[in-house]
Amino acid sequence: MEEQTVVQTSPPAAAPRAEQAVRQTSAQPKLSLRLAIGLIGMLLASLSAILNQQVTGLAMTDIRGALSIGHDDGTWLTVLFEAANVASMVFAPWFGVTFTLKRFASGAMLATMVLGLLCPFAPNLPALYTLRVLQGLSGGCLPPMLIIVALRYLPPKVKLYGLAGYALTATFGPALGTPLAALWTEYVNWRMAFWQVVPLGLASCAAIHLGLPQDPVKIERFRSFNWTGFLTGFPAVAMLVVGLLQGDRLDWLHSGLICAMLYGGALLLVAFLINEWYHPLPFFRLQLLSRRNFAHGLLTLAGAVVLLTSIAVIPAQYLTTIHGYRPLQTTPLALLVAIPLLIALPLTAAILNLRRVDFRWMLAIGLSLMAITCFMGSFVTSDWVRDNFYWLQSLQIVAQPMVIMCILMGVTTGLPPTEGPFASAMFNSLKTFSAAAATGLIEGVGTAREHFHSSMLVDRLGNNMLMTSQSLDASHGLGELAHRVHAQAVVLTSADLYRVMAGIALFLLVLVPLLPVRIYPPWAATQPSSR
Template identity: 50%
Template structure:
């Protein structure tokens, strides 16, 4: 069988699909997919942040809570690898509606589940369904949007990485405060029901393509999804179990390394792979994956670090931190379309737009490195303003450059690869920042306790335990977070260097036939 015949039997057409007329009904369907993707992201972030508040209600200790988080994250990344394949096989509309409704159903029953094993099983199922939704948003944007507004559709996809995560903190404050902890899980029900109705109404119905199972990539699913799940769990549990001193972590990370090597070899030769690795030869696509992974870590300087400081040093509650998170989230509704409008200008090189966004992120991190224990919430608003502008300016050119070298029939492959990198990078970035902060805290504890020991001998004993210990802990947190700002600033500077050497200029979409770049 020739390569062309293999593609045809596998169900991927050798020619680009016939464009669907863009009309109001289709817009409704696209908005429905956007709402579903945002609900998925909110469910992930809100349940993670609220875990300390609800695990006591669910009868779990700290260790059990870490496994609940790891199970969801691993399942989410695994689902991102196969979501686009399932959407093509079962039809986009049918698959999206089924996933959204099941996702809402599991959220409805979760507060009533008893027992650790049952909770883990349900979180794995939620992760699989939640992880399947973000790739669908990129898939529909690439497939249905006409060239003049394609970047605005990609800006909607960018909102799932910039708007959703920053909306999580105020929602946690609302659900765990005056409303009720059950809404941590029930919050997805209304948007999912609305999204399912909009998708069913607006998206066209494709035929079932079950013949694709004849060439289903079983090896890719087992090695890719299994390897990614093992890697994410190993990263999530590594610091708690002392990394390579734990046999479990050694097995997880070792099996992940072997599985992912086999996965890459299999995907290169498979006639209908989950990932089309040949696309990586296009410089803009490779740059997009690398830059997206780094940016998701950089974005944590606008959400994770201020929340840690205000919570641990200033003893702020989530309700008090909420306005700071909203100062990034709300402007995204205007900043993301504005960034798309800039990238749509043919005379403006999108690489300069990205460089501007990265410069704002670098400046925000540099300012954050001067953090002291005298800072309050108001001191962060200038940093948050730079984040609110810098995030969409940095991420939209990445999406434009990467998707501009993807031909229409390659959209599902690009969506699977982009979203898997996104899910994995979130886990890797959070682990890197948390491990870095933990090690810097130990370093600063040692340094400050040496100085405090000399000071303690000259203080009354009643003041030593209470005042000195509290002050040392406060300074340890402040110094560690300031170091974390510098680390993230270094990552952003590395992305600037990568921008100067790897991508070529990408022009705004002009026609449905997109020519691959160099």
């Protein structure tokens, strides 16, 4: 793997530079108790937004049943929320800097809580749609604030531990969604899927108000507001998310709505990116992509989110379809990954904080474990039950922290706090958009492969009349035979999805020795350039 070194061209000046570096390191601000409380509050706010997104999505079947909403209408409750959630992440850092991180984060958290309280009391479906869109907007503003705060306030020695806290929102938060959804719908009340955000939100608001410094509001930034970027970027992202999440249900490009969403969103996205390149006060600073580690981090992030989503979704879909599992019965699989992450993430941060550790090797190990997980999952059969997936999911306890922490280290190391809002906007919006793309990929590929396998199985049965006759006698009817064909098609589709994910993991693995360069922990006094 490539490693850049610093070449000393003027030896007499080396000593003064070293002394200056030592003075700067010793002058780094300490992490006070008050500031630590503020950072914990921001972490809780971000985690509550992620949990609200995950739990309401997983509990949507019970929510639709309680409110007498049909399946097709109910899908828009999730889609509209996700579209607003992703689109708001693009612009939240700009507004956070303008209105101050403390005020903006507190306001977004309060809005998320109030809207969550109101959702179960919506008088009709359009009102519920409106509330979900507004809650998606407010909730999407919270995760980007966490990276900005970490880059701005954390001392170099503990910066990676702060990023490990952010990694909880990408790993622990989604994994905890299934147990909470099962808890509320099975034992408490479906309304808790909306109201669970309140206790955590109140705690986060109190901690943010107490701990974060109060900066002056910068209303003058509106004089140079990037209206072109806002009016092209917001609808572009929202339209693409709608197209990806509704594509499988509406038959992709055979639907006029999906064509309008995907093609129109793509054109607006191109216009947005061109505008961002030239605008003096952009929402995305695309010039950051000239940093090799930053570009590699975003590319790997997109693939890693697809992998993380798929590794969680494929077993749950398989167990639900083949064995009729409810969320409560798939909860142990999610907890198996979620609980150990509370220890694995800080431990991974501690290892990466060692100067002699090359983050590229850890990233390669993590991606290799993900590829092994997907490869072993491709041998799934109809006899597999929940216990068969335990040994697959257990590999993620090691793999996920390695991959996510290495991506965060590569993206943020050497990044000045002034660039934090731009990096946060690009990182968070890409992360959430990739999750929507992963859902569309799983549904699209899964439907296509299931239709293919169903057709092949039916053809084989039709070509063997004796086998068909025996199957009919044994199963007492066509209905049971159709069920068995469908179940086998689902098993083969699950295996195919695992193979696709293994290919994505191997592609990301190949990039590791080619694109990123050697970097050192943030505390290191001398760091090579990552360009």
